Amino acid sequence: MEPNKGVIIVTGSSRGIGKETARQLLALGFTVVVNGRNPERLQATYMELQSASKKLLSVACDVSTPEGANTLINLTIETFGRVDGLVNNVGVSSRGMLADVSPLVVKMVFESNVYGVVFPTQRALPYLRRSKGSVIFISSLAGIHGLPGLSPYCASKMALRAFAESIRIEEHKYGVHSGIVLVGKTAVEPDKEVYDEQGSKRHLAPREGTRIQSMEEVATGIVRALLKRKDRVIMTRLGKLQSLMQRVTPKLLEKIIVRNIHRFEEENK
Ligand SMILES: NC(=O)c1ccc[n+]([C@@H]2O[C@H](COP(=O)([O-])OP(=O)(O)OC[C@H]3O[C@@H](n4cnc5c(N)ncnc54)[C@H](OP(=O)(O)O)[C@@H]3O)[C@@H](O)[C@H]2O)c1
Structure with missing residues (x-):
């Protein structure tokens, strides 16, 4: 993928890991499309990133x-005429045991994390075939084994593995690459929100400590997965x-999770 002509869409990039990924792609010389639902937040991000590079669309x-x-795809094509990469970074999360969680919360998490990934991918595929481009799915370590208090999120992130794998096989003959990145616990922006059991939004507490990755480190890993066409990071x-x-030894892993359940509850407050 050539930075000078490559056009990369990063969904959910008005803040957090997505915004940092967009910033790093712009610094490498790519043309980048940023996205988010809240127009004011997206505009602020656009203004901030635009000072570094004009090869930007929001x-x-x-x-x-x-x-x-x-x-998203139509405006990208109208403006730049091509799509070389799609980073499916959109993601929301919720907290609460499934017994206490409203069905609305499950629906909202699946809407953003599964449909919000599948629909842009479907629309982008004809253009990715033309450019022999790459689609990257942003999953989580929570997509490895189900975790307490996070079941809709875990399930939605596990679903991405199936899409990444199926697409890789389906699109092989067209030269389209599909990869997945499983992100660990990462620092968050002060305005990052999660849904509570009833679907109200609440802010996450700031995260720090040696086990927390920085958004910059994570974005660097995502950019590398895209450019090196990694299947699974x-x-x-x-x-x-x-x-x-x-x-x-999945049983042992589950035992360890059960033994540490209070830590999960504490960390996910
Ligand atoms: N932070 C972590 O510790 C961590 C760990 C593992 C995996 N991840 C994954 O990494 C990705 C980024 O996480 P983050 O912490 O940087 O998230 P974040 O700060 O909450 O940012 C999420 C972004 O997605 C946008 N968004 C959400 N739903 C959308 C939709 N339906 N359509 C368009 N935009 C949408 C948000 O903007 P609007 O709200 O304005 O739409 C925002 O720009 C997510 O997929 C997350 O699951 C994060």
Whole structure:
């Protein structure tokens, strides 16, 4: 993929990991499309990133609807005429045991995390075939084994693995690459929100400590997965260990999670 002509769409890039990924792609010389639902937040991001590079388009839309996904891809094609990469970074999360969680919350998490990934991918595929481009799915270590208090999120992130794998096989003959990145616990922006059991939004507490990755580190891993056409990237040593245990000894992994359930509850407050 040549930075000088490559056009990369990063969904959910008005803040957080997506915004940092967009920033790094712009610094490498790519043309970048940023996206988010909240137009004011997206505009602020656009203004900030535009000071570094003018090869930038912002498209405010909800990618979890077919109409939103159409808008994103159509405006990209109208403006730049091509798509070389799609980073499916959109993601929301919720907190609460499934017994206490409203069906609305499950629906909202699946809408953004699954439909919000599948619809833009479907729309982008004809253009990715032309450019022999790459689609990257942003999953999580929570997509390795189900975790307490996070079941809709875990399930939605596990679904991305199936899409990444199926698409890789289906699109092989067209030269389209499909890869997945499993992100570990990462620093968050002060305005990052999650849904509570009833679907109200609440802010996440700031995260710090040696086990927390920076948004810059994570974005660098995502950009590398895109450019090197990696099939599966698991971030952090803990993530690699978790993944190995899930393959070799999933019962033991589950026992460890059960033994640490209070820590999960505390960390996910
Ligand atoms: N942070 C972590 O610790 C961590 C760990 C593992 C995996 N991940 C994954 O990494 C990705 C980014 O996480 P983050 O912490 O940087 O998230 P974040 O700060 O909450 O940012 C999410 C972005 O997605 C946008 N968005 C959400 N739903 C959307 C939709 N339906 N249509 C368009 N835009 C939408 C948000 O903007 P609007 O709200 O304005 O739409 C925002 O720009 C997510 O997929 C997340 O699951 C994060």
